[in-house]
Amino acid sequence: MNNQSINLEIGQCAATTYSVPVGPVHPALKEPIRFTFNLDGERIVGVDIKPGFAHRGIEYMGMKRNLIQALYLSERICGICSISHPLAFTQAVENAAGIEVPPRAQYIRTIIGELERIHSHLLWAGVGAHELGFDTLLHLTWNVREKTMDLLEQLTGNRVDYAIPIFSGVRRDIPEEKTHLAYEAIDYYRGLLQQMIDAYLHDKSVELRTRNVGVLTYDQAVEMCAAGPTTRASGVKKDVRQDMPYLAYADMEIEAITPEAFGTEPIGDVYDNIIVRLLEVAQAIDIIEYCLENLPSGELMSIPKVPALLAALKKASGEGIGRHEAPRGEVFHYVRLEEGVEEAVVWKVKAPTYSNLMAWVPKFLGDEIADVPIIAASIDPCMCCMDRVHIADEAGSASVRTKEELVRLSREKTRRICG
Amino acid sequence: MNVENLFASFKSALGNGYLEDRTIEREVGTIEKGTVYDLWIVVERDRLHDAVAHLCAEFNPHLSVISGDDLGDTLALNYHFSVGWGERYGEATVTLRTVLPKSDLSVPTITDVLPGAQTSEREKIEFFGIDVVGIPDDRNVFLPEDMTIHPWRKDLEEETAKEVKRMVKWEGRHE
Amino acid sequence: MLTGTPRHADVLLITGPVTRPMLPRLKRIYDQTPDPKAVVVVGGCGSTSGVFYESYNIVGPIDEVVPVDVYVPGCPARPEAIIDGVVKAVAKLETLEKSGVSG
Numbered sequence: 001m002n003n004q005s006i007n008l009e010i011g012q013c014a015a016t017t018y019s020v021p022v023g024p025v026h027p028a029l030k031e032p033i034r035f036t037f038n039l040d041g042e043r044i045v046g047v048d049i050k051p052g053f054a055h056r057g058i059e060y061m062g063m064k065r066n067l068i069q070a071l072y073l074s075e076r077i078c079g080i081c082s083i084s085h086p087l088a089f090t091q092a093v094e095n096a097a098g099i100e101v102p103p104r105a106q107y108i109r110t111i112i113g114e115l116e117r118i119h120s121h122l123l124w125a126g127v128g129a130h131e132l133g134f135d136t137l138l139h140l141t142w143n144v145r146e147k148t149m150d151l152l153e154q155l156t157g158n159r160v161d162y163a164i165p166i167f168s169g170v171r172r173d174i175p176e177e178k179t180h181l182a183y184e185a186i187d188y189y190r191g192l193l194q195q196m197i198d199a200y201l202h203d204k205s206v207e208l209r210t211r212n213v214g215v216l217t218y219d220q221a222v223e224m225c226a227a228g229p230t231t232r233a234s235g236v237k238k239d240v241r242q243d244m245p246y247l248a249y250a251d252m253e254i255e256a257i258t259p260e261a262f263g264t265e266p267i268g269d270v271y272d273n274i275i276v277r278l279l280e281v282a283q284a285i286d287i288i289e290y291c292l293e294n295l296p297s298g299e300l301m302s303i304p305k306v307p308a309l310l311a312a313l314k315k316a317s318g319e320g321i322g323r324h325e326a327p328r329g330e331v332f333h334y335v336r337l338e339e340g341v342e343e344a345v346v347w348k349v350k351a352p353t354y355s356n357l358m359a360w361v362p363k364f365l366g367d368e369i370a371d372v373p374i375i376a377a378s379i380d381p382c383m384c385c386m387d388r389v390h391i392a393d394e395a396g397s398a399s400v401r402t403k404e405e406l407v408r409l410s411r412e413k414t415r416r417i418c419g
Numbered sequence: 420m421n422v423e424n425l426f427a428s429f430k431s432a433l434g435n436g437y438l439e440d441r442t443i444e445r446e447v448g449t450i451e452k453g454t455v456y457d458l459w460i461v462v463e464r465d466r467l468h469d470a471v472a473h474l475c476a477e478f479n480p481h482l483s484v485i486s487g488d489d490l491g492d493t494l495a496l497n498y499h500f501s502v503g504w505g506e507r508y509g510e511a512t513v514t515l516r517t518v519l520p521k522s523d524l525s526v527p528t529i530t531d532v533l534p535g536a537q538t539s540e541r542e543k544i545e546f547f548g549i550d551v552v553g554i555p556d557d558r559n560v561f562l563p564e565d566m567t568i569h570p571w572r573k574d575l576e577e578e579t580a581k582e583v584k585r586m587v588k589w590e591g592r593h594e
Numbered sequence: 595m596l597t598g599t600p601r602h603a604d605v606l607l608i609t610g611p612v613t614r615p616m617l618p619r620l621k622r623i624y625d626q627t628p629d630p631k632a633v634v635v636v637g638g639c640g641s642t643s644g645v646f647y648e649s650y651n652i653v654g655p656i657d658e659v660v661p662v663d664v665y666v667p668g669c670p671a672r673p674e675a676i677i678d679g680v681v682k683a684v685a686k687l688e689t690l691e692k693s694g695v696s697g
Contacts, residue, residue: 225535243510348486
């Protein structure tokens with residue numbers, strides 16, 4: 001995929017556009033991806049995106065197994081937002097089959113979902129800091145994130161893939177003896193929040209590197225059907241928890257967070273993305289506190305015996321849509337169930353990055369190659385680094401640059417403009 | 420969310436192209452109950468583009484994804500939109516459904532009115548083997564470039580199964 | 595210590611399933627890692643496909659593609675288990691070096 005074109009301008013030295021393929025990415029991350037950038041000097045004038053390197057055929061496999069097996073498969077679609085898919089999938093199946101979820105289970109699902117939001121946004125913030133060259137900030141942020149991971153492990157038994165939601169309820173309870181752990185974590189985060197905001201949003205170097213970089217305008221965000229913090233950073237007030245409430249969110253007044261909540265006009269750049277995500281951490285803490293204080297008593301599953309559940313699902317027929325506001329945006333699941341058939345006849349999954357793929361293109365255009373790591377990371381794509389850069393120039397000679405070199409470019413730019 | 424008005428505006432825009440509608444009402448909330456809606460409209464394939472154009476002109480929609488349903492002799496495509504985002508309880512899902520005969524699996528693109536639909540349309544091309552007329556880019560998006568199978572077609576299951584590699588032999592199952 | 599390039603690495607960690615398009619890249623990264631090296635497969639997907647059995651886009655097991663020294667099971671593999679696996683791989687490398695065998 002190395003196409004190059006040479007543009008000669010009269011009176012100038014030959015201006016060359018390079019085509020730079022970037023990717024695919026670490027197998028460790030959810031979606032390795034390949035970008036091909038067309039550069040004019042250092043400026044990006046065109047970008048082509050090819051995902052699919054981590055495509056495992058989840059829907060194909062899921063339509064061949066019973067719904068509970070498909071649920072465990074859905075958990076492993078993404079490691080970082082590992083409860084988001086089960087939350088949407090269980091809702092879709094419960095809507096299709098007409099199964100009620102008891103109030104206590106709804107609140108527990110919400111609490112774990114918001115804890116996931118905290119750890120996901122902190123992970124993103126640390127990675128963003130790393131791409132810009134602020135490794136100290138990376139380690140501080142990830143250290144802070146460990147508190148959430150520990151809490152999740154204490155409550156559910158695992159740091160990721162908690163296996164909490166199941167059709168008609170949740171599998172594990174948050175007993176009285178454990179709620180103090182959650183309150184401790186809430187106090188810990190409340191104490192740290194202002195420091196994090198100062199470190200990221202009131203730091204001149206971060207501002208210089210992220211203001212007006214990777215801009216997505218309001219109209220572009222709406223046209224591209226972007227979702228999550230990516231679209232909210234552009235001022236679009238889309239948030240499934242606000243627009244079409246579900247679970248415990250239906251009992252709360254959730255407002256979509258845009259940079260206006262911080263007092264600034266939305267531009268849709270990387271800086272606005274940082275604002276939205278950090279403020280959402282604060283919002284998540286408030287939501288968790290509300291849910292803990294108002295946790296209803298009652299049963300955990302409306303159909304507690306698994307054989308009875310499987311039988312009820314096999315008898316069910318209908319179509320169901322389940323949506324959840326994951327840390328990265330809207331997760332959407334659609335299922336169609338047929339009576340007498342154990343498997344879902346149709347299962348369609350839409351992850352948030354899917355919605356934000358097209359939004360990447362306008363973000364890259366006009367910016368420099370050194371900004372590629374931070375712009376790519378700004379939509380929080382469940383993968384944030386590109387590990388190989390292959391550059392071909394018109395002489396046909398090739399040089400392979402590693403992720404380290406690309407990040408070095410990014411950091412050199414930081415040093416250059418921050419003095 | 421005024422469901423009746425929404426349906427009425429589509430009926431008047433599409434005339435005979437408007438085939439069927441369905442409303443699913445759901446109760447949410449544990450303290451004070453609220454209602455959310457999943458709306459379905461079945462349209463004729465030739466009027467799909469008009470339906471989406473009407474949706475974009477009047478309702479400022481968000482496209483979640485396009486899903487497909489292999490029904491044997493026909494293939495149904497569900498365009499999952501949502502309208503009314505921006506205020507609490509303001510949103511409802513609106514799914515436009517159209518049915519294609521297997522003898523003519525083609526559908527017009529909607530990327531001219533909604534550019535963000537491109538990823539989803541490309542996904543349907545590769546997973547169902549349909550033709551999306553007028554799409555600016557019809558390459559594989561999620562499947563490898565050289566893969567020619569259509570995994571979600573039930574009638575082409577045999578071909579897809581050839582590409583499946585089982586790493587561990589299971590006792591008494593399949594092979 | 596995580597390096598940015600396989601050319602500076604002693605231990606190669608392969609996490610998760612290997613999809614069809616990633617297969618040639620995996621082979622290339624393995625070849626670029628200089629001897630002596632150890633390969634650690636992290637997670638159930640690489641050894642038995644784990645929960646992703648029956649996929650048209652996953653290939654493996656990884657030990658049919660590259661030689662594997664340590665398997666870390668789990669779905670997901672716990673951090674402590676990954677550390678244990680890497681430590682075992684390093685120990686194996688040291689034993690190999692002492693006995694004068696490389697690769």
